[in-house]
Amino acid sequence: MKTQKIPEATITRLSVYSRFLSVVEASGINSISSGEIAEGTGGTPAQVRKDLAYFGDFGTRGVGYNVPSLNEAIKEILGVDKPWRMVLVGAGNLGSALAHYSGFRNRGFEIMAAFDNDIRKVGMTLSGLPILPIGDMAAYIAEHDIQIAIITVPGPAAQDIGDELADTGISGILNFSPTTLSMPDRVSVRNIDLTVNLEVLSFIITNRDFLAGGDLVE
Amino acid sequence: MKTQKIPEATITRLSVYSRFLSVVEASGINSISSGEIAEGTGGTPAQVRKDLAYFGDFGTRGVGYNVPSLNEAIKEILGVDKPWRMVLVGAGNLGSALAHYSGFRNRGFEIMAAFDNDIRKVGMTLSGLPILPIGDMAAYIAEHDIQIAIITVPGPAAQDIGDELADTGISGILNFSPTTLSMPDRVSVRNIDLTVNLEVLSFIITNRDFLAGGDLVE
Numbered sequence: 001m002k003t004q005k006i007p008e009a010t011i012t013r014l015s016v017y018s019r020f021l022s023v024v025e026a027s028g029i030n031s032i033s034s035g036e037i038a039e040g041t042g043g044t045p046a047q048v049r050k051d052l053a054y055f056g057d058f059g060t061r062g063v064g065y066n067v068p069s070l071n072e073a074i075k076e077i078l079g080v081d082k083p084w085r086m087v088l089v090g091a092g093n094l095g096s097a098l099a100h101y102s103g104f105r106n107r108g109f110e111i112m113a114a115f116d117n118d119i120r121k122v123g124m125t126l127s128g129l130p131i132l133p134i135g136d137m138a139a140y141i142a143e144h145d146i147q148i149a150i151i152t153v154p155g156p157a158a159q160d161i162g163d164e165l166a167d168t169g170i171s172g173i174l175n176f177s178p179t180t181l182s183m184p185d186r187v188s189v190r191n192i193d194l195t196v197n198l199e200v201l202s203f204i205i206t207n208r209d210f211l212a213g214g215d216l217v218e
Numbered sequence: 219m220k221t222q223k224i225p226e227a228t229i230t231r232l233s234v235y236s237r238f239l240s241v242v243e244a245s246g247i248n249s250i251s252s253g254e255i256a257e258g259t260g261g262t263p264a265q266v267r268k269d270l271a272y273f274g275d276f277g278t279r280g281v282g283y284n285v286p287s288l289n290e291a292i293k294e295i296l297g298v299d300k301p302w303r304m305v306l307v308g309a310g311n312l313g314s315a316l317a318h319y320s321g322f323r324n325r326g327f328e329i330m331a332a333f334d335n336d337i338r339k340v341g342m343t344l345s346g347l348p349i350l351p352i353g354d355m356a357a358y359i360a361e362h363d364i365q366i367a368i369i370t371v372p373g374p375a376a377q378d379i380g381d382e383l384a385d386t387g388i389s390g391i392l393n394f395s396p397t398t399l400s401m402p403d404r405v406s407v408r409n410i411d412l413t414v415n416l417e418v419l420s421f422i423i424t425n426r427d428f429l430a431g432g433d434l435v436e
Contacts (some may be wrong), residue, residue: 008434015417042398066222079424103413180260189417195321199233201408208298216226
């Protein structure tokens with residue numbers, strides 16, 4: 001697979017396509033066109049074909065795509081053909097919301113435990129997850145072969161957590177803190193800074209008349 | 219201002235620069251170099267200069283940037299030089315976490331009320347916000363001049379909410395549901411699909427050896 005120049009937007013759309021295909025597949029439909037995928041996901045048929053073409057030739061001209069095969073292929077590309085074990089670091093309000101979030105579990109991402117440095121929380125549960133002390137995190141990650149950590153601690157605490165995670169075998173971090181984490185190359189970081197997203201929206205609203213098509217360049 | 223070709227990544231970095239500059243400004247420091255901004259935000263000096271150059275010429279060679287002036291200019295670009303009034307649609311776990319989230323309020327984004335269709339929640343409060351019935355939403359938005367709605371309802375309910383919002387004077391939506399909303403052009407939509415973000419991370423981890431530099435094209 002040659003993925004050197006894949007746009008991030010293509011990967012985000014593949015995730016959307018796959019979840020749509022899962023719904024279609026569950027309804028027993030076996031064949032689908034790029035037009036139907038586009039209609040179900042708010043895109044265009046040309047974009048669907050272009051996104052898929054980065055990874056191979058999945059459809060048959062005039063026949064369309066086999067739904068289970070295409071979905072299986074996309075899941076394999078995204079790496080969601082196998083389960084992921086995760087921990088949550090920070091058992092606050094956002095951590096609690098994520099512990100409840102069924103969208104992760106439905107796609108094979110399972111949060112195994114939550115960690116917090118507040119000793120009043122330790123020993124309690126968060127949506128059924130045990131809340132454990134931060135000091136036990138490294139041992140837990142090794143013992144349970146955890147691959148992803150979700151960080152929801154406040155900004156000033158995030159790099160310390162990152163430093164502790166760097167010494168474990170973790171592969172990736174979903175970082176909700178506003179801190180830009182400095183991590184070794186073998187740990188991939190994906191930032192979801194909620195305030196940044198809101199400020200991008202306020203930029204777009206404020207500058208709508210100046211932006212071509214109302215959109216930024218992805 | 220000529221903003222037709224501004225990368226989204228530049229806007230996300232401007233938001234990060236501005237929050238960093240606010241901390242610097244509060245500490246009483248009056249002058250800063252692009253190198254210091256880069257160091258404080260995890261970027262490079264050349265990137266800082268390039269991001270700012272889209273919008274004008276803010277610094278003085280050999281002297282650097284005046285911190286309050288630069289921060290004020292960036293806030294004006296982002297549209298966060300004035301307050302924004304928002305409502306929350308969906309008073310579930312994620313809505314509750316966002317109602318608690320201080321990162322929004324610190325930047326002038328205020329959530330005024332929450333709306334939910336669960337009559338058991340209506341009349342209660344969510345982190346101090348009144349929870350009101352969805353049926354009152356349009357009137358509330360008009361009366362309180364609400365500009366942004368944050369949607370945290372489940373996917374299948376999101377387009378109905380979008381349709382109701384389309385008939386109000388709202389300018390933008392921060393959409394946490396996995397549904398791709400179909401909205402009129404005068405309503406800007408910013409999606410934060412948590413599962414998509416996790417799947418982009420799993421893609422990067424899974425395909426790290428194939429990706430140049432470990433990153434996707436922005």
